Amino acid sequence: DAKTTQPNSMESNEEEPVHLPCNHSTISGTDYIHWYRQLPSQGPEYVIHGLTSNVNNRMASLAIAEDRKSSTLILHRATLRDAAVYYCTGGNMLTFGGGTRLMVKP
Amino acid sequence: DAGVTQSPTHLIKTRGQQVTLRCSPISGHKSVSWYQQVLGQGPQFIFQYYEKEERGRGNFPDRFSARQFPNYSSELNVNALLLGDSALYLCASSLEPRQLQSPLHFGNGTRLTVT
Numbered sequence: 001d002a003k004t005t006q007p008n009s010m011e012s013n014e015e016e017p018v019h020l021p022c023n024h025s026t027i028s029g030t031d032y033i034h035w036y037r038q039l040p041s042q043g044p045e046y047v048i049h050g051l052t053s054n055v056n057n058r059m060a061s062l063a064i065a066e067d068r069k070s071s072t073l074i075l076h077r078a079t080l081r082d083a084a085v086y087y088c089t090g091g092n093m094l095t096f097g098g099g100t101r102l103m104v105k106p
Numbered sequence: 107d108a109g110v111t112q113s114p115t116h117l118i119k120t121r122g123q124q125v126t127l128r129c130s131p132i133s134g135h136k137s138v139s140w141y142q143q144v145l146g147q148g149p150q151f152i153f154q155y156y157e158k159e160e161r162g163r164g165n166f167p168d169r170f171s172a173r174q175f176p177n178y179s180s181e182l183n184v185n186a187l188l189l190g191d192s193a194l195y196l197c198a199s200s201l202e203p204r205q206l207q208s209p210l211h212f213g214n215g216t217r218l219t220v221t
Contacts, residue, residue: 034209034210036210036212041214042214043110043196043198043212043213043214043215044149044196044198044210044212045212046209046210046211049209085148087148094139094151094154094162094164095151096141096148096149096150096151097148098147098148099148
């Protein structure tokens with residue numbers, strides 16, 4: 001499985017963009033990169049996933065490096081409801097690291 | 107459509123006892139995975155089942171076992187409970203056993219406390 005590395009925590013101001021980085025240098029060529037987020041007292045929630053190209057959906061954008069060893073989750077305008085722990089996963093997606101705790105300041 | 111449902115939501119057991127946790131996947135999903143999440147850490151993979159067969163197992167002792175039924179629901183059993191088994195147990199379902207294009211959909215978990 002791909003090992004992922006993320007910063008422990010990040011802080012953002014409300015309505016500003018947030019870029020959450022993830023390193024996944026051991027990911028194989030056919031494995032998708034997935035992002036999830038977890039709010040307190042809830043299970044993780046799917047955010048976005050991609051293979052090689054950048055991806056956009058209603059929640060976020062995913063920018064994948066050309067060598068696929070890293071990716072960045074982009075929240076275009078952070079809201080207070082985006083405060084959560086964000087996990088990136090790769091490989092069989094059976095391995096979750098410690099994630100990044102995002103704090104959003106009003 | 108109903109999401110992944112887990113029961114019970116909370117459970118308190120005593121050391122040495124046995125526990126069974128249940129999970130119903132999203133309709134149409136044939137793969138179920140189980141995770142253990144200790145407070146402050148990310149989910150740790152325990153098992154994955156697809157079409158009633160075990161497709162993967164994490165680094166957990168044999169006290170942990172699981173099965174998947176013909177309707178794709180699943181049970182996780184833990185025997186001889188230890189204090190360290192106290193955690194949030196998460197179930198996730200997906201269309202495929204490998205998360206190629208289909209993401210995981212998680213339930214809200216069962217909070218197990220072992221005293």
